[in-house]
Amino acid sequence: MSNGKTYLGVDIGGTSVKLGLVDEQGVIRYSEAYDVAFDRYETPILKTVLKSMKLFLAEHEVTEQELAGIGVSATGGIDTVNGVVIGSAGHIQNWEGSRIKDEMEKTFHLPTAVLNDANAAALGEMWIGAAADHRNVIVMTVGTGVGGGIIVDSKILLGANGLAGEIGHIVINNDGELCSCGNHGCLEHYGSTAALIRRVRDAASCGKIILSEEHEVNGRFIFSEAKKGNVVMLELLDSWIDDIASGLVGLVHIFNPELILIGGGVSAQKELFIDRLREKVMAGCMPHFSKYLELKAAELGNDAGLIGAVYYCIQQNDLVCDK
Ligand SMILES: [Zn+2]
Known part of the structure; x- marks a missing residue:
């Protein structure tokens, strides 16, 4: 692990989830994609994503204590305050209602910020693009x-x-x-x-x-x-x-x-x-x-969402620290 804070970026799309370890400068250290549609979403995407995150951290020998937060870019309409999927334009089953923020915070004990993928991509471009x-x-x-x-x-x-x-x-x-x-x-x-x-x-x-x-x-x-x-x-x-x-x-x-x-x-x-x-x-x-x-x-191409979600997480953490 490098010096400085490291964040876990998560970009959840309709067919795969991309995970990446991102540093404070917006550089992706490692990234990997995992299939989320293998059984036509019979297994809810969020369940697959949580499992993939554990696997990814284990493979790269990173513990949750070494991370400063999780930034999530997700497909569909996202209630950013609660980190919940409230709309699914792509009609993906078992996706609407997913409590992304709660589930991730419960599993990894890290501050988690969630926003829609297009908004995340825009933030990524503003950060380092x-x-x-x-x-x-x-x-x-x-x-x-x-x-x-x-x-x-x-x-x-x-x-x-x-x-x-x-x-x-x-x-x-x-x-x-x-x-x-x-x-x-x-x-x-x-x-x-x-x-x-x-x-x-x-x-x-x-x-x-x-x-x-x-x-x-x-x-x-x-x-x-x-x-x-x-x-x-x-x-x-x-x-x-x-x-x-x-x-x-x-x-x-x-x-x-x-x-x-x-x-x-x-x-x-x-x-x-x-x-x-x-x-x-x-x-x-x-x-x-x-x-x-x-x-x-x-x-930034396909990395924009992942990077922007981490930036959003940093912005949210800064707000908390300023209070
Ligand atoms: Zn329309």
Whole structure:
């Protein structure tokens, strides 16, 4: 073990849990992932996670006395005050109602802080990632869904019970299609990678674009076709980026951030995605909002949640110590 405090970071996703020993500088010393969906969640995820944590600590010969706390990033709606799962957008059985904070504190006798994975990722980026040294940041993750976190004066915006930052469910089209949340016209339904793929498939089904069977339609394929100059693909990308920009422009006018970070696999597409999105967002904002605004790709990738959860735990412990 290194000098200084060490924290256990826990990032609970729908298919696996990632565990990591993280130091006070945000550096992950060791990390490992364990499957949580092996029996389709018949074994509750939390039970699997607790078991994996014991195993992980034993394998690395770390005792709970050597740790300063546990930071947990978890999928779904998290009541951050009580550390309980209160919503499960992915409809994972045996997950809603999980008392993460209580169970971990009871098992490991360590202060535990829990927050939603998108909010954790945003904090991770602010601690040691692309948003370091920034105080007002909007982080949007574009993947199978659209998630996000809003940082105001260096603190993650949690709202009344920890659910704030669900930026994928901003309505951008009142007459729009049904979203997984039950509402119509949400940004997530138009701006996720899944939505981009759906747009390409729709274009293929009405003959605007020819897809050969050997091609798996995914983000990588769509961007590689666009790079080759495929006009229909470029148009589809353009209207997809327009929709993402609409959501971000609204957020800029509410929160007046100095930085927007875009995460998710597609954020690696600089020219065809990040640069164009920046142009559209800047063009849509009132000039005094865009003057000092930056938009770029996030940096931490899959580690952001784990690191951010540890940072949240440190922030919470500091608050306790200040009292
Ligand atoms: Zn929605």
